[in-house]
Amino acid sequence: MNRFLIILLTIGLLSACKSKEKGNGNADAPLTFEDFQAFFKEAPLPYKLTPETLQANIPDSLSLDKKVIQQFLTDTLTKGDFPKATPLKYYPLQQLQGADMRYFLVKVKGGNTANAYLCFTDKKGKYLNQMLVGKVGGTGAETVSFSLDRKYVVKISTEKKLNASRTALKEDFYTTNADGSTALIMTNSNEPAISGQLFNPIDTLPRKHKLSGDYMAGDMNLVAIRDGVEPKTFQFFITFYKANGSCRGELSGIGHYTSANRGEYKDKESSCGIAFQFSGSRVSIQEIGGCGAFRSVKCFFEGAFVKKKAEKKK
Known part of the structure; x- marks a missing residue:
């Protein structure tokens, strides 16, 4: 029995030495x-x-x-x-x-x-x-x-x-x-924009869905909707700039359609949520969760935006 124990201990020591070498x-x-x-x-x-x-x-x-x-x-x-x-x-x-x-x-x-x-x-x-x-x-x-x-x-x-x-x-x-390649699908930034210019990071993404497009409320307030990867999803970018910059916010993400003319977004890492209501050539948005991390303290993601006519390709 003692001989058997000695053999086991020897095997264990050899294994430990091999592991130590690596x-x-x-x-x-x-x-x-x-x-x-x-x-x-x-x-x-x-x-x-x-x-x-x-x-x-x-x-x-x-x-x-x-x-x-x-x-x-x-x-x-x-x-x-x-x-x-x-x-x-x-x-x-x-x-x-x-x-x-x-x-x-x-x-x-x-x-x-x-x-x-x-x-x-x-x-x-x-x-x-x-x-x-x-x-x-x-x-x-x-x-x-x-x-x-x-x-x-x-x-x-x-x-x-x-x-x-x-x-x-x-x-x-x-x-x-699967082949290791990557593709940039969206950029979200709150870096200062050039005065008078509006930056839309999802501008070049597909807009084949009937609700996709740019919805405006003035020159510096935008709700951009683009096609999602899946049929019932959409990508969006919201930015607003009011009261000479004291009221501003930006948010982007992937929402899903809950009906033919409604959509919803819920952030996985916070309580932030946005409801989208589409009607004709308009979209109304309403904040349904705390989105304070993406806007000024006294501002909210809300209001009505009118769809901008897409420019015809030359």
């Missing part, structure tokens, strides 16, 4: 894709990477060897993002499962800057593509964070400090495809 990315020890996966803790969708999470310190003992990143992902992960000769550390953050792909989130730290890269592989581990989805520190005034929802839409949020009391926010939404 460590956290020692490229001299042979690694499989399963080994590489094990470095990344799996997280459920929806997932959000905040600047605070990216900025948090991670022990160097958990870092990955650069050769491991090159073996399973790409050798151009940080190309052009850091000054040459900057020592870099690579940290595995999360693994996210998609319908056709796996998403690996890698943190790269160089100097006082930390970037996050979302890397795509197929289910067998073949590298497909990557996106820079996070950034904190450095000499610039920009902070970048991201989220991935259950429909595998990547939202990259860029905050830019304009002055001591004001920050501009830009949100870019991308779809991800």
Whole structure:
């Protein structure tokens, strides 16, 4: 019996030594894709990477060897993002499962800057593509964070400090495809527009649905409706500018039609909601939830807007 226990202990010690050899990315020890996966803790969708999470310190003992990143992902992960000769550390953050792909989130730290890269592989581990989805520190005034929802839409949020009391926010939404390609589907921004000009980030999207189009109330108040990816959905962008700028707001998202002439939007991350009522060539909107994060304190998303005639293509 004692001899049997000794054999078991010997096997356990040998296994531990083998695991220790691989460590956290020692490229001299042979690694499989399963080994590489094990470095990344799996997280459920929806997932959000905040600047605070990216900025948090991670022990160097958990870092990955650069050769491991090159073996399973790409050798151009940080190309052009850091000054040459900057020592870099690579940290595995999360693994996210998609319908056709796996998403690996890698943190790269160089100097006082930390970037996050979302890397795509197929289910067998073949590298497909990557996106820079996070950034904190450095000499610039920009902070970048991201989220991935259950429909595998990547939202990259860029905050830019304009002055001591004001920050501009830009949100870019991308779809991800099974081959690793991405496509920008919408941009939402509250950056100051050029005086007298109205920026519509969804202007070029399809408007084949009978209710799609631009609904105006004056020169600087717009409800833009565009076709959704699914038949009963629509994409929208709302902006208003009143009282010489003291009353303003912007909101964009994906709503769904509840009937032939009604639509509704509910934000998944807040209580904000908008009701749309279509009638002839008009649309009326009403705030049905707290949308204070997207407008001035004393203003609301409400009012009637008249559909603008689409310009005929030459």
